[in-house]
Amino acid sequence: MSDRGNMADARPDEELIDATANDQAESRHDEDDRLRPEYVTAVLDAVEDGDAERARDLVSPLHPADIADLLELSPADRRGAVAAALGDLVGAEVLSELNDYVRDDLIGDLAPEQVAGFAAELDTDDAVAMIEDMDDADQQAVLDALDPEDRAAIESALSYPEESAGRLMQRDLVAVPEHMTVGQVIDYLRDHGDLTADFWEIYVVDAMHRPVGYCQLSWILTCPRSVAMADLMKREQTLIPVDMDQEEVALRFQKYALISAAVVDASGRLVGMVTVDDVVHIIAEEAGEDILRLSGAGEGDINEPxxxxxxxxxxxxxxxxxxxxxxxxxxxxxxxxxxxxxxxxxxxxxxxxxxxxxxxxxxxxxxxxxxxxxxxxxxxxxxxxxxxxxxxxxxxxxxxxxxxxxxxxxxxxxxxxxxxxxxxxxxxxxxxxxxxxxxxxxxxxxxxxxxxxxxxxxxxxxxxxxxxxxxxxxxxx
Amino acid sequence: MSDRGNMADARPDEELIDATANDQAESRHDEDDRLRPEYVTAVLDAVEDGDAERARDLVSPLHPADIADLLELSPADRRGAVAAALGDLVGAEVLSELNDYVRDDLIGDLAPEQVAGFAAELDTDDAVAMIEDMDDADQQAVLDALDPEDRAAIESALSYPEESAGRLMQRDLVAVPEHMTVGQVIDYLRDHGDLTADFWEIYVVDAMHRPVGYCQLSWILTCPRSVAMADLMKREQTLIPVDMDQEEVALRFQKYALISAAVVDASGRLVGMVTVDDVVHIIAEEAGEDILRLSGAGEGDINEPxxxxxxxxxxxxxxxxxxxxxxxxxxxxxxxxxxxxxxxxxxxxxxxxxxxxxxxxxxxxxxxxxxxxxxxxxxxxxxxxxxxxxxxxxxxxxxxxxxxxxxxxxxxxxxxxxxxxxxxxxxxxxxxxxxxxxxxxxxxxxxxxxxxxxxxxxxxxxxxxxxxxxxxxxxxx
Missing domain, CATH: 1.10.357.20 (SLC41 divalent cation transporters, integral membrane domain)
Structure with missing residues (x-):
């Protein structure tokens, strides 16, 4: 069952129970996929009335990106109350979708342990984005509350310059040696099913853990088990130096139509990967910010103090x-x-x-x-x-x-x-x-x-x- | 062996033969991954001298996106000569990367059969982009020269409004019924290895070919063969109506961090998919064009007549x-x-x-x-x-x-x-x-x-x- 307005548009001939749900979806989103003002007001009214249950019922079908929009559209002085009423609907994923200023404002009220709990749920890059603008003491308190592995990953990311590939990259990735066969890779992945977040390509590395090629998952799925990775992989690949500026990273993704790319340190070793979904918002921001700069409008963020x-x-x-x-x-x-x-x-x-x-x-x-x-x-x-x-x-x-x-x-x-x-x-x-x-x-x-x-x-x-x-x-x- | 400047940066300790190749790569690209003017001049000089072989030697290590850049950087009155000298290095992929005006200029000189040859090599969306601005007679000549299947796919795409999802979508995709298991899907993919272009997700459809869920390839690879697609797939998905404007499509990809999305017709049937690499340049264009519009600079395309x-x-x-x-x-x-x-x-x-x-x-x-x-x-x-x-x-x-x-x-x-x-x-x-x-x-x-x-x-x-x-x-x- 979908909860999206656009799905409703596309499936006009669904049976009755769907039609009802679709009507509800339509009442939440307008034709441009923006939350309707009547819907936002209904949630705000429920929070105002102290009826957290009604607010949660209204919000629970939303995608995290839409819950983030809802919080941004709420007046600044009522956001805390809305977030409190929604409880665990405002999870790590919602926080990672929020505008920086709005997020910093909301997590400013949380205990370090709570922030650490959210950070632990997120990919490294999103966790870093969440805590990189905190002042040093608060950031340290959050880091102290993390388990050692997450903490090490985030600290390592924080050691790279702001807006560099090192902050943007995901450290969980799949790297295999050249001599493995397709069948061995599939067996390895089945044994380590929970090893990583979303991935779209795997990297082939040499004994020094330096990338020598990459392989789209679709190539692995369409090949017999006996094929060697060395024969399947593509050797030409765009490698991203870990200190490359994120704007440059975004331009490479655009130019070479990349889905993901390996990130290497100064000695050429594979240290992470950047995926296109993390780059898309940078592409949009970089393209959009020229107009703000040329007009002298600064950052142009409507949530800025x-x-x-x-x-x-x-x-x-x-x-x-x-x-x-x-x-x-x-x-x-x-x-x-x-x-x-x-x-x-x-x-x-x-x-x-x-x-x-x-x-x-x-x-x-x-x-x-x-x-x-x-x-x-x-x-x-x-x-x-x-x-x-x-x-x-x-x-x-x-x-x-x-x-x-x-x-x-x-x-x-x-x-x-x-x-x-x-x-x-x-x-x-x-x-x-x-x-x-x-x-x-x-x-x-x-x-x-x-x-x-x-x-x-x-x-x-x-x-x-x-x-x-x-x-x-x-x-x- | 990589041919990219950025790869060279990342692998300073490569052996000698690599170092030479890297030096050559460095001599082609500057630190911002733009082609160096000396390199562009060297290619132009070789073409001028009638030394097509030298020109081809210089250009052959380039990525198609860079060959497209090279043609755009060449003076308009010499582009035809450069393209002629490079011969089949200027393939379908290069044409699909070219600026619209530059491409229309270059293919204006080609016979319909040649254009059809390029179109046949490309994904539907790229082929459509190549011929959609031709005048009716030329377009018809190209369509006539295509084999029936390609022709049907392109004509169907052309039947949708310009800048709609129907023009943008790829018609080759993998759709499976809900009752299949992971093992059956893998076997099916191995048997039909050449069935499609790049894909990152597969769609699960009902008997009416309407999408009921989707599945990332990594989920399939990390699961035992016995798992049913119905249990593995995610039912909530963003469906794109085939007549949705491409700007709206781009905003959905951005908001929901999509890698690919199913495109459905008015009756909810799956008719194609849009992948993020086709959307990335739209996101950049849409974000960048406000500055041009606000300044009254029209399209702002530096290749425009x-x-x-x-x-x-x-x-x-x-x-x-x-x-x-x-x-x-x-x-x-x-x-x-x-x-x-x-x-x-x-x-x-x-x-x-x-x-x-x-x-x-x-x-x-x-x-x-x-x-x-x-x-x-x-x-x-x-x-x-x-x-x-x-x-x-x-x-x-x-x-x-x-x-x-x-x-x-x-x-x-x-x-x-x-x-x-x-x-x-x-x-x-x-x-x-x-x-x-x-x-x-x-x-x-x-x-x-x-x-x-x-x-x-x-x-x-x-x-x-x-x-x-x-x-x-x-x-x-």
Whole structure:
């Protein structure tokens, strides 16, 4: 019996008892698989009324990922009560699915022994994610409460840098020697059925425990027992160094369409494996965070404490205030011209603003192309040429449009030509800055998503004002 | 013997012959696993010299994904020559890894029989991706050249909407009845070893071929032969309706950490499966495209024909030109005030620009939260309250900063108060517009990433000018 809304969609002709359950599933999820607000309210009301049993009845059919969503959707000041009412429905798996801030908030109230109990149930990587942000004393208390084997695994993972493959990897894996046959591997797996978490591939290692090949489980299942692993395995494989950054790991999984990959230490020995389900959320995060960085929105996590968010955004706004004042000082140079031709004040914002828009377009494309390794030294020159031609075409089009438009409005040929020329010039500045700034920053190992837009906006603002007011000062009579 | 740079990193103590090969691998890839420009140039030079053999020697150790990168990094006018020189190194797998525009360009020159040959080698989903953008006549010619079985599979996939699960799914899969035992399943798989592409899970179906459960391969391998599938399988599973949008499919894979999922038709029958490796690039694309949409950069594909790019960006710029003129007309209302106080012209850009920055921060956060289903009806009110408080705090801080700064600069209390108040007001406008606009668009089924920033910028520009110049007109003497 399924409890998912999507299953209900797919099986409209189920018998009556299923239909009832499906209706219930439909009443929990909307068509986009989000929890319905009425459902969330019903759970919150049950908790409010002190009716823990009703709350548990409502929640028990949910997948752990949905229970995590439910807690995130609950107001921060009522989450503790909801979690308490749900009791063991909020298990280790729910905690591992929770947003970091929400989880840290919830486990902050628990005894170290309880946290250790959850950690022991989880894969190493999820257990590490749960306790890595605790302060040292709390973390030590949790570690002390773990049994020696789990503790050793987690401590070892914590010894690797944050966001490295070492933190991400699972230490339970299946590694067999090359001389084993398919039949021996199957017998070994049957004897050690509980030896590991989910696995999709097994690794073949040499006497030094260094990987020499890997084997998908489907190959083992479709082969006679007598085949040797050496003949079945694929020798080419992507090995992940244990200190590789998780973003790099995610890119390799994406590029080579990996399901799992062996992690090796500096001497080449197999120390763990990373599986694609642990990488998928990193791929999504890394791809999504450029937009937040480019906009100066910091982490952009809606569960972040509000003061941290205020601080992150304020830093960015103050930096931009500085660049805006720089642009304003350019305007200040031309106060005499503006006093004579007040319409310039109205029009100059169009020149700088259009440059900003064109620069942002180029920036977005270049930052994405750099992040996805599509833009490398091999095609940099071509990319610059491409953006130059786009900027020239769009600048000429917009310049013509605005020149004609302003001539119709003000009937002044000199003003129209100055306006159109300034727009063309600023579009060219925008296009070139939009491609050159992020490439230069990347070459100097500065994240182009974080810093580019300050530089580009400064250039389009100041050059927009300078070109327009400067030309106006020279040519308007 | 590995040919990957990363493997070389991981095995520094290999014997001599490996070290040589590793050096070669190092000379192909940089530390971020991108092809080095020197290597790309060497291949291009070999092709230029007509030395196809040298080009093939250089390229043959590459993974298909890297050969695809090599073709993308080659200048567009030389790609045909490179592909011709590489011959069968550019196989079906390379084509399926290529950027759409680059692939369409390359296969445009091929005979339908050749394209059909490639399509026959690929999984259904990759074959469909290869031919779905061809014009009808070419597509029909390719279909005619396929053998009946492949043709039927591809035609059936093409009958589903673009970007739906039906296009994405693999039709080869393993489905067994509930009464089979583990031993019978293994025997069946051994007898039909070549029946399918990569698979990670098998599906258990009823007499109507409707899924009733699924089973990871590792469960089968770790169980005695006598266990019945009915006892081993997990009954709760995420079923994907065949017409579900691929973005929705990707979100389910992410949320429930799926490796593969069964696809069902309207009557609930199993018609295919989607595997995570086909979803990973969708997850990355969907997460990355918000930044391009929010910036008005269209598709943002650097391989897109330049005229298509110009057109996509120009439409956006012209729309923004309209809103900039609207803002300019607000400034025009206050020309008298600006003639009297020319420094207003310099400062007004700061007010509108800072509002734009604050609005973009909020927009980025809200658009991401909507895209990841973190922001739903259940927490909308809370989110608006959160952004309101952030906007008020940052607006008050920036207002105070600028008021004090401008007082020190101009020594005019009235101007400073007007300036600071305008900044506070425009920050509030930005924060509220930044959260209300995308939520309103989303509720009306308009993609908030595409349309939000035009509305928000229009509001921050016009309100920034209006508040600042309006207050100045009222209070400056």
């Amino acid at each position: 509000i003061l941290m968010t205020v601080r992150a955004r304020l830093i960015w706004l103050v930096v931009n205030l500085g660049t805006a004042m720089l642009a304003a000082s350019v305007v200040g140079l031309f106060e005499g011209t503006i006093e004579r031709f007040a319409m310039l004040a109205a029009l100059m914002g169009i020149v700088s603003g259009m440059g900003g828009n064109a620069g942002t377009q180029t920036l977005a494309v270049v930052v994405r192309a750099l992040a996805t390794n599509q833009l490398t030294s091999s095609n940099t020159v071509r990319m610059i040429g491409r953006e130059f031609r786009i900027a020239a075409t769009n600048g000429a089009t917009l310049g013509t449009l605005t020149a004609v438009g302003s001539y119709m409005l003000y009937g002044r040929l000199d003003l129209s030509l100055v306006f159109g020329a300034a727009l063309l010039i600023n579009n060219m500045v925008a296009g070139l800055a939009g491609v050159l700034v992020p490439i230069t920053l990347e070459r100097n190992n500065i994240d182009p998503a974080v810093s580019s837009s300050v530089f580009v906006t400064t250039m389009t603002d100041t050059m927009g004002f300078f070109a327009f007011l400067g030309l106006a000062t020279l040519f308007l009579r | 330049i005229l298509m790019t110009v057109r996509a960006r120009l439409i956006w710029l012209v729309v923004n030109l309209g809103t900039a003129m609207l803002a300019a007309s607000v400034v025009g209302l206050f020309e008298g005030t600006i003639e009297r106080f020319a420094m207003l012209a310099a400062l007004m850009g700061i007010v509108s620009g800072m509002g734009g920055n604050a609005g973009t921060q909020t927009l980025a956060v809200v658009v991401r939260a909507l895209a990841t289903n973190q922001l739903t009806s259940s927490n909308t009110v809370r989110m608006i309250g959160r952004e309101f408080r952030i906007a008020a705090t940052n607006g008050a801080t920036l207002g105070t900063l600028t008021a004090v700064g401008s007082y020190m600069l101009y020594g005019r209390l009235d101007l400073s108060l007007v300036f600071g108040a305008a900044l506070l007001i425009n920050n509030m406008v930005a924060g509220l517009a930044g959260v209300l606009v995308p939520i309103t668009l989303e509720r009306n089924n308009i993609d908030p990433a595409v349309s939000s920033s035009v509305f928000v910028t229009t509001m921050t520009d016009t309100m920034g000018f209006f508040a600042f110049l309006g207050l100045a007109t009222l209070f400056l003497r």
